[in-house]
Amino acid sequence: MGPRSMAILGLIVALTVALSPVLAIxxxxxxxxxxxxxxxxVTAVLLGPGAAVLGAFLSSTLRLLLGVGTFFAYPGSxxxxxxxxxxxxxxxxxxxxxxxEVLGTGFLGSAAAWLLAxxxxxxxxxxxxxxYPFLASTLLGAAGAxxxxxxSRPFQALLSARRERP
Numbered sequence: 001m002g003p004r005s006m007a008i009l010g011l012i013v014a015l016t017v018a019l020s021p022v023l024a025i026x027x028x029x030x031x032x033x034x035x036x037x038x039x040x041x042v043t044a045v046l047l048g049p050g051a052a053v054l055g056a057f058l059s060s061t062l063r064l065l066l067g068v069g070t071f072f073a074y075p076g077s078x079x080x081x082x083x084x085x086x087x088x089x090x091x092x093x094x095x096x097x098x099x100x101e102v103l104g105t106g107f108l109g110s111a112a113a114w115l116l117a118x119x120x121x122x123x124x125x126x127x128x129x130x131x132y133p134f135l136a137s138t139l140l141g142a143a144g145a146x147x148x149x150x151x152s153r154p155f156q157a158l159l160s161a162r163r164e165r166p
Contacts, residue, residue, distance in 0.1 A: 005047050009055050012039050016059040020068045027133040030072045030113070036060075037105060037141025038148065040081040041097050045149060049085020056081035071120070072130075075112035080105030080138055094149045098142040102135070110134035 001009070016039045025032040036059060044052035056077035063069030080101040087100030110130040117130070149155050 001047075001051060005051060009043065009047060009051050012043050013055050013058045013062070015039070016055075017062045017066070017068075020059075020063050020066075024068060025137070028129050030076065030130065030133055031068070031070055032133050032137035033063075033069070033073070033076075034137050034141035034144065036073070036077050037080060037101055037138045038145040039141075040077060040105075041084050041094075041101050041142055041145035042149065042155070044081060044084035044088050044097050044100070045094060045145075046155075049082055049089060052081035052085040053078055072113045072116065075109045075116060076105055076134055076137070077109070079108040079112065080142075083108070084142075094146050098146040101142040101145070102138050105138035106131070106135035109138075 016036060019035045020033055023033065023035050025034075036056070039059065040052055040056055043055045047055075057074070060069060060073035060077050063073055064071060081104070083100035083104030084097045085100070088094075088097035090096070113130045113134065118124075
């Protein structure tokens with residue numbers, strides 16, 4: 001990853017963490033944060049799957065350390081970021097990145113969070129307690145990212161520059 005990509009990733013992580021106290025929605029044991037999913041899709045499209053996963057990890061860690069996130073931020077962001085990047089790499093359209101985010105977080109992330117809750121917290125947590133909030137959060141964030149990427153000229157310029165590089 002070059003200096004320009006690292007700078008873009010740093011800005012995305014900083015913006016994600018800065019917005020987390022304002023835009024988090026407490027739902028049961030999690031704090032739904034649609035902006036994380038929005039940023040996952042943006043990062044996946046602009047920088048690729050590796051950077052998307054790194055950005056999700058850094059954002060989740062900083063949110064946890066600052067007390068504005070829970071440990072469910074990891075399964076709630078990493079799987080979606082990875083699939084958003086892989087889907088975009090395989091089918092280069094913004095919609096495919098959004099779909100990857102929804103599938104990764106809504107299904108894989110919620111299943112991982114449910115297993116994590118059973119292991120760390122004990123008790124009989126229902127899978128639906130994680131599935132519906134994760135799915136709602138990721139649908140909002142992914143839809144926002146798709147709309148933002150399609151509508152924004154600066155993002156279109158970054159995408160064009162990325163496609164022109166060898």
